[in-house]
Amino acid sequence: MNVIRIALIIWAAWSLGASGGDTATAIARVQAGFVSGITVISGGSGYVSVPTVTLSGGGGSGATAQAILDGDKVSSIIVLTAGNGYTSPPEVSVAAPPRVLSMQVDPVYKITVNGEPGSNALIEWADHPSGPWNPWHEVVVRTNGTAELDNLPGASTRFYRVVPLTSPRGKFGFVWIAPGLLWMGSPNSEVGRGTDEVQHLVFLTQGFWLSDHEVTQGEYSSITGANPSFFQGDTNLPVESVTWNDAVSFCQKLTDRERGAGRISQNQTYRLPTEAEWEYAARGGLKGATYGNLDTIAWWSENSGSKSHPVKQKLPNPLGLYDMLGNVAEWCSDLYYPYDINASGYIVNPSGAAVGDSFAHILRGGSFSLPRIPARFAWRSYGLFDKADAYIGFRLALSDE
Numbered sequence: 001m002n003v004i005r006i007a008l009i010i011w012a013a014w015s016l017g018a019s020g021g022d023t024a025t026a027i028a029r030v031q032a033g034f035v036s037g038i039t040v041i042s043g044g045s046g047y048v049s050v051p052t053v054t055l056s057g058g059g060g061s062g063a064t065a066q067a068i069l070d071g072d073k074v075s076s077i078i079v080l081t082a083g084n085g086y087t088s089p090p091e092v093s094v095a096a097p098p099r100v101l102s103m104q105v106d107p108v109y110k111i112t113v114n115g116e117p118g119s120n121a122l123i124e125w126a127d128h129p130s131g132p133w134n135p136w137h138e139v140v141v142r143t144n145g146t147a148e149l150d151n152l153p154g155a156s157t158r159f160y161r162v163v164p165l166t167s168p169r170g171k172f173g174f175v176w177i178a179p180g181l182l183w184m185g186s187p188n189s190e191v192g193r194g195t196d197e198v199q200h201l202v203f204l205t206q207g208f209w210l211s212d213h214e215v216t217q218g219e220y221s222s223i224t225g226a227n228p229s230f231f232q233g234d235t236n237l238p239v240e241s242v243t244w245n246d247a248v249s250f251c252q253k254l255t256d257r258e259r260g261a262g263r264i265s266q267n268q269t270y271r272l273p274t275e276a277e278w279e280y281a282a283r284g285g286l287k288g289a290t291y292g293n294l295d296t297i298a299w300w301s302e303n304s305g306s307k308s309h310p311v312k313q314k315l316p317n318p319l320g321l322y323d324m325l326g327n328v329a330e331w332c333s334d335l336y337y338p339y340d341i342n343a344s345g346y347i348v349n350p351s352g353a354a355v356g357d358s359f360a361h362i363l364r365g366g367s368f369s370l371p372r373i374p375a376r377f378a379w380r381s382y383g384l385f386d387k388a389d390a391y392i393g394f395r396l397a398l399s400d401e
Contacts, residue, residue, distance in 0.1 A: 021044060021045035022044045022045050023095075024042055024044030024067070024073070024074035024094040026053075026077050028063075028089040030058065030087075033087070035082050035083055038077040038079060038092055040075070043073035044097060045073055046072055047069055048097070048098060050068075051067050051095035051096075052067075053065040053067050053077055053094055055083075055090040055093075058087065058089055058091070059085060059087035060083050060084055062084060063082060064079075064080045065092070072097075077092070099141075100114075101121055102114045109156065111147070119164070120140055120141075120178075120207075121141060121146075123138075123161075124160070124161050125150075125160050127158065127159070129159050135400070136160075138206070138207045140176065172213075172215075172219065172396055175281075176209055177280065177281050179206055181203055182201070182203075182276065182280040182283065183287060184200055184202045184276060184280075184339070185197045185339065191289070191373075192379075193378070194380060196338055197380060198338075198341065201346035202346065202350060203346060203347070204276065210277070212321050214330065215393065215394055217229050217234075217236075217237050220242075221235075223253050223254050224249075224250060228241045229390070230390035231307050237309070238311055238323070240389070241388045241392070242331075242393060254270045255268075258270070264398065269400075270396050271396075271398070273395070274333050274334055274350065275334045275350070276351075278332050278365075279364070282321070282324040282377050286377075288377075289378070290376060291317040291318065292315060294326075294375055296315050297315045299313075299314065299327045299368045300325075300326045300371065301372075304369070306369060308390070314327075323365075325376070326365065326366050326367065329374075330365050331362070331392065331393075333362075335360060336361060359384045360384060361383060363380075363381040367391035370391070
């Protein structure tokens with residue numbers, strides 16, 4: 001692991017292990033219009049899995065190939081299908097090896113994390129290279145690195161390191177939701193828009209984990225020993241007929257169990273997502289009303305047969321989250337109240353109303369029993385804390401306390 005100390009006298013930036021290795025190269029041979037073989041020129045280095053091989057050009061089509069690894073190098077490439085019509089050897093392209101998780105430090109205390117694009121990492125700091133290490137920022141690695149600025153007092157004398165941030169262990173299937181901006185609510189032109197969907201800008205400064213599916217009856221009963229659901233018969237059906245209090249109690253019991261088993265850290269907590277987190281994750285960067293044709297992404301009143309269905313049968317949203325619309329409505333942690341939009345026009349990390357009906361909590365996502373209008377990103381509803389119905393369930397969020 002690389003440990004870097006930022007000093008006041010630094011005037012040049014440097015990079016540690018930004019590349020994971022060298023990309024393999026190869027050339028193809030053609031005979032009678034077919035690709036007859038491929039010769040590896042350089043095996044490259046740093047491969048941890050078999051890279052994709054593509055062939056292009058040469059006047060023909062249809063040729064495919066498979067790389068063979070010897071350790072971390074490409075030892076050979078075999079032709080799977082020879083294609084036809086080639087008048088010259090096609091160009092052989094071998095995918096690059098994955099990038100190694102690393103850091104770069106710039107003179108203005110800017111830390112750039114490099115690694116496999118889309119991977120998650122945690123930047124930690126300490127006063128001494130031997131620790132103790134303190135979490136500073138969770139980041140998602142972008143194609144050109146992810147930069148973070150540390151302008152806090154003492155930054156110039158701290159030591160820094162970056163560690164992989166892996167998905168929570170267990171069976172709940174979590175997706176990392178990176179920090180970012182959200183246009184929450186709906187425009188005036190959106191069909192079915194409610195008066196409480198006033199569009200405004202939200203800034204979420206902390207990332208979090210979100211389960212890729214609604215909590216199932218099997219998962220719920222494994223923690224509570226009970227199954228309150230109206231529709232039963234398949235353990236992969238979403239648990240429903242749970243009150244808001246039931247959902248919160250489940251989160252606490254799961255937190256206690258997973259901490260005790262060492263599958264999450266002592267400062268991590270399972271919880272319900274806030275309303276803003278739910279809409280941010282559901283949209284996955286999209287600005288419309290849904291993420292696709294409703295019949296292909298959701299169980300709703302016109303295709304559900306008036307009942308819930310096993311999770312993950314419809315297409316997921318761009319982040320890989322299933323049933324964000326339809327199937328069962330999902331509890332959020334917030335109290336229901338009109339959006340509190342301040343004079344600046346945006347809200348940072350909203351957690352719901354501090355006042356209002358303390359018994360009414362947010363429901364999101366529509367359900368199998370509701371028509372098309374509620375199956376939208378911006379739709380808002382609510383239920384009393386002790387309301388239990390066959391169309392109401394929940395999904396899990398996980399974050400630091």
